[in-house]
Amino acid sequence: MTFYHGTTLRSAIRIAEIGFLPKKGAVWFTTSKNRAQRRARQKARKTASPPFIFVCEIDVQELSNRLGKNLVMHSKGFLAIRRRIPPTVILNSTELIASWVSQILQGESYQNISPHHPGIDRLSRWVENRMNTGTDSAIRPKEFSQRLQQWLPNFFRGVKISPEDLRFDYSPEFVDFETEPSLEPVDPREENALDALADVKPKRRIRGLELLAQLEHEDLYEWCTLLLSDESVEVRIVALQTIIYCNDGDPEVLMPFVESQNKRIRAAAIAALAKHSTEDASHWFEQGLKDREACVRLETAALLPTLDVIEHREIFELALYDPNPAIKNLAEKLTIGKGYADAR
Incomplete structure (x- = not known):
């Protein structure tokens, strides 16, 4: 089943390296791309990193049978998993690579790189192959820089890049769902x-x-x-x-x-x-x-105090004439001195 996860690009890179961590007790997914986009924008507003949407494939029934219903909760288009989730569920790694490369080039003279660019496709397949072989714990910045120059020469010719921007530390041993609680501190x-x-x-x-x-x-x-x-x-x-x-x-x-x-x-x-x-x-x-x-x-x-008394006169007049004394009294208190004398 296809799910979406909204986050920031900075967090997305880390997720691609080590998987989804239940930092607040659970990792959330939704079947609605629009909801994931809203969540990503909310997170992006709190950071200096742009929003990013993961597309993932998760077998909810199989996972529920495996981990237990108390750790996998699914309803109304939402999925909460209370365990670490491997990056192998991610379907749109090419989009992530394209967004990451575009972010590296931020401030340079360029247009956002399309996920369909042949160089991005080669880079994505190369990263995926390196992760799947499990022969190393990191792709070295120098090695990454060489690949960028080789497969995206028009974008990176003469561009100076910080080695930290190219660091990609992945966990080749973590390719399956964890059944044990995370070691991350939880309230x-x-x-x-x-x-x-x-x-x-x-x-x-x-x-x-x-x-x-x-x-x-x-x-x-x-x-x-x-x-x-x-x-x-x-x-x-x-x-x-x-x-x-x-x-x-x-x-x-x-x-x-x-x-x-x-x-x-x-x-x-x-x-x-x-x-x-x-x-x-x-x-x-x-x-x-x-x-x-x-x-x-x-x-x-009870929510009338959230409205502007002048702008929403018709609504307050409904409350002023309500047969329930509690509603009527609340409306009267909120409209004192606001020109509602005749309405009473």
């Missing part, structure tokens, strides 16, 4: 939370999500999304409610829940869309505040 609180998420008891899975929320875990949204197809209705509700307060939220993932007959699921889904739909937020506020169920309107009204 025991994160481990407890992830163990709880894989528990058979719904209350434990809810507790795991609450622990991750308390830790402000950077993968909180991904864990919530993974639990949106949980067999327990309560777990799905808590996952949706937690997404409301995440920094990220994908409307495509949330849309299937807005017409749910379960009022609590519908309430959390509409509120999450009101929070995360940058272009359609007003629509979701209106839909939530017009819902027949008070709990749906209350969940949406």
